[in-house]
Every structure is written in structure tokens, then in C-alpha cells.
């Protein structure tokens with residue numbers, strides 16, 4: 268068991284930069300999610316922690332010990348790869364035993380631990396099957412068992428649920444989280460599924476172009492994003508370019524005026540960030556905004572709006588029969604309102620700036 272520390276970790280391939288710089292501490296027993304767009308360096312970071320990629324600079328510490336120069340099997344890590352990477356010609360039991368063989372664990376102990384690991388992921392009875400004789404969710408669990416069987420100090424998961432359908436993903440997500448908490452595993456999980464990150468992890472790391480943009484709890488990132496990139500990446504957000512017109516009034520590039528928080532913003536250029544669930548939409552024949560489209564999502568309804576040339580998205584609980592807003596449809600004029608404090612002014616991010 269132990270914490271995981273990444274110190275100024277970087278990876279370059281020739282002149283191209285895969286990871287510019289990552290500093291991060293994952294506390295013992297904590298689950299941290301790496302989140303970011305495709306190509307931002309998530310997998311490379313994870314592979315450097317596991318020892319499959321040698322860093323160009325920086326250090327990896329596990330339980331305080333520098334493991335940067337150690338080969339993968341000498342590190343106390345267990346990794347689940349995005350594609351599961353099961354050995355297709357090997358049985359379930361042999362797949363799970365692999366890491367123990369690499370670590371020269373004796374046969375008797377190996378068999379016991381494989382059995383325990385398979386019981387843990389509820390695959391007992393399927394020891395002798397080949398991966399192709401398993402469902403996607405079962406293969407996923409073999410990959411989990413294979414990583415867990417070595418009792419890793421650090422558990423690494425690279426988009427472990429990406430090949431599962433939505434229902435199974437929800438189930439396996441809860442299983443992984445429960446296991447991680449029960450075993451107290453220090454865990455770094457890569458995902459680009461926001462919901463996955465929000466529901467599973469204690470803290471999230473938002474990366475962009477090989478750099479850490481912000482680290483925090485889901486609530487911190489959602490309620491207090493450091494910049495427009497984080498605001499737009501964690502949850503949905505209306506991001507409106509423009510300039511502060513006066514205290515509490517923001518003029519969008521289109522000319523539309525929007526109420527915003529009165530707290531003095533940091534100097535420089537600004538983007539107004541307003542979460543869609545904070546915008547209330549009311550039918551009004553003389554309203555200043557127009558409804559472009561209404562999308563029914565079951566419990567929620569999306570309203571695609573236009574306010575004097577500025578597109579806005581509102582998401583509201585679906586109105587019940589009898590509520591006036593139930594009858595709103597595309598083309599209608601509407602009034603929009605929100606609590607001014609919900610419209611935050613963020614500094615427009617400079618490319619490459621953290």
C-alpha cells in the first residue's frame with residue numbers, strides 16, 4: 268500500500284510532446300481520475316506510472332520510493348488496459364496467474380490467489396474458459412482480476428469500461444468503486460467519460476495538451492472551474508465570449524446583454540460561464556429570446572435558445588402536463604432568467620497556459 272506521487276513527469280517522442288508536465292499526488296486509498304480530450308497524454312501518463320514508457324523527465328514515487336527506473340513487474344502496480352489485453356490463447360485462470368508468474372510466486376500460493384481474485388470479481392467457475400468464450404463484461408472482470416491478483420499498491424485503469432454498453436458500464440463502475448474502497452487501493456483511472464469520473468473518483472485531474480489544467484473534487488471543478496476549458500469539459504456549460512459592460516452586466520460578442528455575478532473579475536479578457544440547468548425558460552410572447560429546438564430527454568428537457576444572436580442551452584426538469592412550459596416548442600418567444608451569481612466570469616484561457 269502507498270501513495271503515488273508524480274513529480275514533473277514528462278514524455279517527449281522526438282520533437283513531439285506527449286506529456287509536457289504532470290505533478291500529482293494520489294493519497295493512499297484514494298481514487299483519482301485523469302480526464303481530458305483525446306491525445307492529451309492520459310495513457311502516456313498511466314504507462315509511465317506502470318513502467319511501460321520511460322519518462323523523458325521527472326519521477327514516479329510509490330509509497331515514497333522512487334520507482335522511475337524500475338521495470339513494470341518490479342513496481343507495485345496493477346494495470347487494466349483499455350482493450351483488456353487478455354491473452355487470447357490462455358484460459359481465464361492462466362490470464363489471471365500471469366502477473367504472479369512474472370513475480371515468481373510459487374504454484375500453490377498462485378492457485379489460491381487466482382481463485383480468490385476470481386471470486387472477488389465473481390467469475391468463479393469460469394477458470395477454464397478462453398477469453399473469446401466470455402461476454403465483454405466478463406472479459407473486463409478477468410482484466411480486473413489479473414491486475415488485482417498481485418495486490419498492487421497502485422491500481423491503474425485505462426478507460427476500463429469503454430467497450431461496455433451503458434447498463435453494464437454502470438454496474439461494473441459500481442463494482443470497481445466498491446472493490447477499490449474495500450481494498451483501500453490507491454487508484455489512478457483514465458477516462459473520457461465525465462459521468463464515470465464524477466461518480467467514481469474522489470478527485471479529478473483535468474488535462475489538456477500534456478498539462479494539468481485543474482485538480483479538485485467533482486464539485487470544485489463543476490462549481491469553481493479555473494478556466495473556460497475546465498468549465499466546458501466538466502459537465503455542460505454555456506461559454507459566452509464578450510466583455511464586461513458594467514457591474515453585473517456582460518455584453519456578448521453578438522451584442523446580447525447577460526446578467527452576471529457582480530464580484531470583480533480578474534483583469535484581462537473574459538468568458539461568461541453559465542451552466543444550462545441554471546437558466547429558467549418561461550413562455551412569453553414578447554420575450555427577448557427564441558426557442559430554436561426542444562429535446563425531450565425523459566426526466567430532463569433541453570432547450571436550444573437564441574438570445575440576440577448568442578446561442579444558449581438550458582436544461583430543465585421536464586414540465587408535467589398542465590405546466591405552461593410543457594407546451595413550448597421551436598420558434599416560440601421566451602424569457603430567460605438566472606441567478607446572476609450563477610453566471611461567472613472566467614479569464615479567457617491563453618493556449619498552453621495552466
Ligand SMILES: Nc1ncnc2c1ncn2[C@@H]1O[C@H](COP(=O)(O)OP(=O)(O)OP(=O)(O)O)[C@@H](O)[C@H]1O
Nearest residue numbers: 280283284285304305306307308309310311312459
Ligand atoms: N509511441 C508514441 N510515439 C509518438 N507519439 C506518441 C506515442 N504514444 C503517444 N504519442 C502521442 O502522444 C500524445 C498523447 O497520447 P496518449 O495516448 O497519452 O493520449 P490519451 O490522452 O490517452 O488519448 P486518448 O483519449 O485518445 O486515449 C498523442 O498526441 C499521441 O499521438
Ligand SMILES: [Mg+2]
Nearest residue numbers: 309310311457
Ligand atoms: Mg488513451
